[in-house]
Amino acid sequence: MKKNFSIDHLYLSILYFFGFSILLLTFIVFYELLSSSTLSIKTFSWSFLLRNKWDPIREIYSSLPFIIGTISTSFLAVGISSFLSIGSALFLTEYLKGQFSSFLSSLIDILAAIPSVVYGLWGLFVLVPFIRNIQTFLFRYLGFIPIFNSQPYGFGIMSAMVILSIMILPYAIAMIRSVIEMVPSDLKEAAYALGATKWDVMRQVVLPYVRSGIFAGIGLSLGRALGETMAVTMVIGNRNDIPRTLFDPANTLASVIANEFNEASSSLHMASLVYLALILFIITFLVNLAMRSILKRYSLEKRR
Amino acid sequence: MRKLKNNIMTVVLASALIICIIPLFLVIGHLIKNGLSSISLNFFVNNPKPFGEEGGGMLNAMVGSLMTVGLAGLIGIPFGLMAGIFLVEYRHHRFAGFIRLLTEVMQGLPSIVVGIVAYAAIVLNMGHFSAFAGGIALAIMMFPIVTRSTEEVLLLVPLTLKEASLALGAPRWRTTFTIMVRTALGGIVGGILSSIARVAGETAPLLFTAFGNRFFSTNFMKPVSTMTLQIYDYARTPYASLHQQAWAAALVLVFFVFINSLLAKFLAKRLSGRR
Numbered sequence: 094m095k096k097n098f099s100i101d102h103l104y105l106s107i108l109y110f111f112g113f114s115i116l117l118l119t120f121i122v123f124y125e126l127l128s129s130s131t132l133s134i135k136t137f138s139w140s141f142l143l144r145n146k147w148d149p150i151r152e153i154y155s156s157l158p159f160i161i162g163t164i165s166t167s168f169l170a171v172g173i174s175s176f177l178s179i180g181s182a183l184f185l186t187e188y189l190k191g192q193f194s195s196f197l198s199s200l201i202d203i204l205a206a207i208p209s210v211v212y213g214l215w216g217l218f219v220l221v222p223f224i225r226n227i228q229t230f231l232f233r234y235l236g237f238i239p240i241f242n243s244q245p246y247g248f249g250i251m252s253a254m255v256i257l258s259i260m261i262l263p264y265a266i267a268m269i270r271s272v273i274e275m276v277p278s279d280l281k282e283a284a285y286a287l288g289a290t291k292w293d294v295m296r297q298v299v300l301p302y303v304r305s306g307i308f309a310g311i312g313l314s315l316g317r318a319l320g321e322t323m324a325v326t327m328v329i330g331n332r333n334d335i336p337r338t339l340f341d342p343a344n345t346l347a348s349v350i351a352n353e354f355n356e357a358s359s360s361l362h363m364a365s366l367v368y369l370a371l372i373l374f375i376i377t378f379l380v381n382l383a384m385r386s387i388l389k390r391y392s393l394e395k396r397r
Numbered sequence: 398m399r400k401l402k403n404n405i406m407t408v409v410l411a412s413a414l415i416i417c418i419i420p421l422f423l424v425i426g427h428l429i430k431n432g433l434s435s436i437s438l439n440f441f442v443n444n445p446k447p448f449g450e451e452g453g454g455m456l457n458a459m460v461g462s463l464m465t466v467g468l469a470g471l472i473g474i475p476f477g478l479m480a481g482i483f484l485v486e487y488r489h490h491r492f493a494g495f496i497r498l499l500t501e502v503m504q505g506l507p508s509i510v511v512g513i514v515a516y517a518a519i520v521l522n523m524g525h526f527s528a529f530a531g532g533i534a535l536a537i538m539m540f541p542i543v544t545r546s547t548e549e550v551l552l553l554v555p556l557t558l559k560e561a562s563l564a565l566g567a568p569r570w571r572t573t574f575t576i577m578v579r580t581a582l583g584g585i586v587g588g589i590l591s592s593i594a595r596v597a598g599e600t601a602p603l604l605f606t607a608f609g610n611r612f613f614s615t616n617f618m619k620p621v622s623t624m625t626l627q628i629y630d631y632a633r634t635p636y637a638s639l640h641q642q643a644w645a646a647a648l649v650l651v652f653f654v655f656i657n658s659l660l661a662k663f664l665a666k667r668l669s670g671r672r
Contacts, residue, residue, distance in 0.1 A: 101568045108482060108483040109487075111482075114480060122506070122511075129521075201418075202658065203654070206594055207424065208600070211428070214647050218427075259421070263421070290403035293403070316505045322507065350509050354605055367513055373507055381505040386498065
């Protein structure tokens with residue numbers, strides 16, 4: 094008995110170590126990013142965030158083009174995919190029943206697991222030529238609208254936006270489905286008993302009940318889009334300027350790192366790339382933290 | 398009027414689902430169309446030929462993937478398992494909620510950031526790229542995924558089982574490993590399998606760690622290629638034959654992911670049925 098007790102003691106303290114190792118890992122990540130970017134932080138300080146220049150030859154670095162590239166592609170992608178994913182999740186959980194619904198859901202789950210580089214390959218050889226045709230058309234007939242008024246390369250913001258929205262769809266659908274499934278069925282049945290149509294129930298019972306959960310699910314898919322690397326790198330065109338139109342080639346924080354890190358010409362260049370990684374880390378960390386905190390409410394309800 | 402609106406919205410929602418599924422089918426369709434023609438025995442047993450020459454395979458990349466993912470599992474799985482058990486055992490601890498939240502947040506860590514961190518922590522200190530550094534980078538990605546899936550499955554084990562074991566005088570560690578983990582084994586293994594599928598498809602953490610290598614290597618201290626790195630490299634070359642190989646590799650990779658998730662589902666069903 095006595096012996097068991099001491100083993101248990103050991104067991105619990107070992108658990109403690111493993112439990113807190115995620116905290117340790119977070120610190121290591123932050124520390125490594127900070128210490129490897131110190132040179133750049135010291136050289137440019139805050140001007141790094143706001144100036145518009147990335148010039149490895151003259152050793153001037155700043156993050157604005159990439160922050161704009163990241164935010165524009167991610168938000169456009171989330172804008173496209175959010176309505177589609179809410180609609181699909183509703184249809185999957187509330188309209189389709191039984192085998193067919195679970196078949197489609199597991200199909201979507203598998204598609205969420207397709208590697209990023211595979212989407213990138215598809216984007217490079219299938220999507221970009223397709224987008225180029227659309228752009229040529231838009232440029233010819235709607236070129237007077239500023240966002241369509243530039244050379245239709247195919248590679249650029251538009252392709253990145255489309256590939257990102259395709260990639261985050263399955264993830265967003267899965268997140269939204271899991272919160273919609275938590276709506277108590279007595280609420281829905283009460284509404285049906287009052288003579289509500291299916292859409293009335295969706296609009297007035299289900300959606301209001303899970304509004305913040307859906308918001309958080311979409312927010313998490315935004316977090317994904319912000320940090321997505323390979324697929325975006327392969328289709329965005331890799332140009333280090335602020336994009337002016339929807340067709341312009343650009344770069345995101347993640348894609349410029351993937352593109353230039355192995356060929357970094359100087360230690361300042363490398364430190365600046367790590368500085369970009371630090372910015373990306375902080376942005377995604379905060380987005381994920383906020384969204385997970387909102388979602389916590391739902392998981393607590395589930396556990397009970 | 399309400400009826401009409403209801404019908405319209407049903408059509409709208411259904412078409413949202415269809416629009417979502419179309420591009421996903423397109424991706425799979427192109428993969429099969431372009432990949433299947435380049436898959437032959439050659440692809441699996443040969444190493445890459447010099448650029449511009451026909452033929453060659455991806456043996457080196459498959460071995461490299463196996464090495465990096467294997468090392469990641471060796472580190473990531475025990476850490477993930479134990480941290481998952483921690484979250485269950487210390488459910489009411491005042492830090493448990495914080496650790497859980499942090500784990501979830503770290504699940505969303507951008508893969509390119511992981512690559513940079515592994516580069517700074519390992520490659521810089523060792524002085525060269527290596528399969529070892531790649532494995533560590535993937536382990537960092539794997540750890541929080543396994544933690545969360547383990548915790549979720551363990552929470553499904555009925556509390557009465559645990560209480561019965563403790564009441565019989567079994568110590569906590571024994572209760573955990575022989576009752577809780579054993580009961581939930583199917584789900585735990587399923588979670589591990591899907592984390593393996595997830596990291597096997599990662600490229601960004603390996604760009605600056607495993608780096609890639611056109612030659613066959615099983616040395617953990619040397620750079621290696623992986624399936625994903627090879628796809629990325631080949632896609633950027635101007636050679637059509639290499640593009641074909643990239644498609645083939647992508648198809649193999651997706652097939653692996655598919656089999657993996659089928660297996661995970663099957664195991665979860667099979668083993669959780671056995672109490």
